[in-house]
Amino acid sequence: MKLKQLESMLGQLQQFSNPKVELEQYPTGPHIASRMLYTAENSFGDVNNKIVADFGCGCGTLGAAASLMGAEQVIGIDIDSESLEIASLNAEDLELDINFIQCDIRNLVWRGPIVDTAVMNPPFGTRSKGADMDFLSVALKIASRAVYSLHKTSTREHVKRAALRDFGASSAELRFDVPRLYKFHKKREMDIAVDLWRFAPKTNQGN
Amino acid sequence: MRLFTHNMLSSNIKGVANGFPLRIEAEQVLEKQVDFNPDFLRNLFPKLEWKALVDGARALGYAELPEAADSSMLESEEFLRKVHHALLELHLEEGALTCPETGRKFPVNKGIPNMLLHEDEGPWFGSRSAQMQPSILEMTFSSFKQETSLQLPGSLVSQMLVRITGKQ
Numbered sequence: 001m002k003l004k005q006l007e008s009m010l011g012q013l014q015q016f017s018n019p020k021v022e023l024e025q026y027p028t029g030p031h032i033a034s035r036m037l038y039t040a041e042n043s044f045g046d047v048n049n050k051i052v053a054d055f056g057c058g059c060g061t062l063g064a065a066a067s068l069m070g071a072e073q074v075i076g077i078d079i080d081s082e083s084l085e086i087a088s089l090n091a092e093d094l095e096l097d098i099n100f101i102q103c104d105i106r107n108l109v110w111r112g113p114i115v116d117t118a119v120m121n122p123p124f125g126t127r128s129k130g131a132d133m134d135f136l137s138v139a140l141k142i143a144s145r146a147v148y149s150l151h152k153t154s155t156r157e158h159v160k161r162a163a164l165r166d167f168g169a170s171s172a173e174l175r176f177d178v179p180r181l182y183k184f185h186k187k188r189e190m191d192i193a194v195d196l197w198r199f200a201p202k203t204n205q206g207n
Numbered sequence: 208m209r210l211f212t213h214n215m216l217s218s219n220i221k222g223v224a225n226g227f228p229l230r231i232e233a234e235q236v237l238e239k240q241v242d243f244n245p246d247f248l249r250n251l252f253p254k255l256e257w258k259a260l261v262d263g264a265r266a267l268g269y270a271e272l273p274e275a276a277d278s279s280m281l282e283s284e285e286f287l288r289k290v291h292h293a294l295l296e297l298h299l300e301e302g303a304l305t306c307p308e309t310g311r312k313f314p315v316n317k318g319i320p321n322m323l324l325h326e327d328e329g330p331w332f333g334s335r336s337a338q339m340q341p342s343i344l345e346m347t348f349s350s351f352k353q354e355t356s357l358q359l360p361g362s363l364v365s366q367m368l369v370r371i372t373g374k375q
Contacts, residue, residue, distance in 0.1 A: 049244075049247060072244060075212060079323065081321075084319055097239075099208070099209060100318070100319045101208075101212065101319065101320055102319055102320065102321045102322060103322035103323065104322075107322070107324055107329055109216075109217040109226060110217065111215050111216070115215075
């Protein structure tokens with residue numbers, strides 16, 4: 001699938017009708033979502049025929065992008081039932097087959113690193129401090145190939161250190177495939193500059 | 208919820224040593240066709256918990272899987288199609304998943320399992336939020352207030368509560 005086509009399809013998705021501020025609910029725009037998954041597949045082969053988990057899936061944009069880029073199975077996980085309802089409808093609208101689980105990511109217990117790739121646009125912790133690092137920590141435990149995540153540019157050094165030193169990542173790469181990524185991609189003066197990261201977990205067995 | 212998901216999901220209640228696999232109680236099961244992808248199944252097979260899949264399939268009304276399986280069987284298309292059907296085409300739409308240790312039921316509605324924990328089941332101070340779980344505090348505080356009828360500053364009350372309840 002071409003990038004423009006992917007972006008256009010994601011633009012059709014329904015978003016939060018009543019976003020909950022305490023959960024930091026805001027849509028992952030089609031611009032950023034399409035580029036994340038397009039990069040993941042075309043630069044690294046992390047999506048096609050793979051098992052992909054969308055952490056904090058919200059209305060399911062990243063999961064839908066993964067599915068459209070050829071993921072064999074996609075699992076969307078979110079704490080909020082209203083978001084999951086919208087995500088289910090979105091999957092139906094695009095005729096995508098996505099598995100959903102309602103769970104607090106910090107309490108997610110998975111049998112092992114069976115998922116290939118985790119993708120996420122995590123809450124940054126404006127409401128509950130360090131939330132994005134909690135998400136990253138869990139993701140690196142359950143993904144066997146790669147974790148793609150967005151973090152504030154202002155926390156760049158901290159993110160790299162935590163991933164490599166504390167969360168078991170074997171590599172932490174910044175992706176500049178989209179120049180000047182912004183969370184909302186509008187209203188640049190008020191927007192938050194974000195980095196797209198690709199982390200690879202340490203694995204005992206080969207990929 | 209597919210057995211594919213069930214095969215990876217564990218009970219997340221604090222203190223549970225072995226929360227896998229969750230027992231399935233099926234109220235409504237649907238079958239939805241999925242394209243057969245034998246390569247995907249062959250790659251996935253070594254990562255599966257076979258017994259959990261067999262028992263799960265039986266709970267959803269499908270008893271065709273052999274009790275034991277090894278990788279030599281992956282050469283048989285007939286076997287792969289059974290795995291495909293059990294793992295990907297059966298959906299638990301309504302029902303529950305039960306923690307094997309505590310018996311606690313996690314509901315499944317519209318195919319989505321709800322693994323949210325109640326206050327007393329999850330890590331109270333594992334998360335980074337500053338708030339203590341309010342319910343125990345409130346209960347202890349209100350009974351404390353009744354006993355003593357003292358007006359105490361909040362911080363002193365919390366310290367006293369820690370000593371009384373023994374919880375940090």
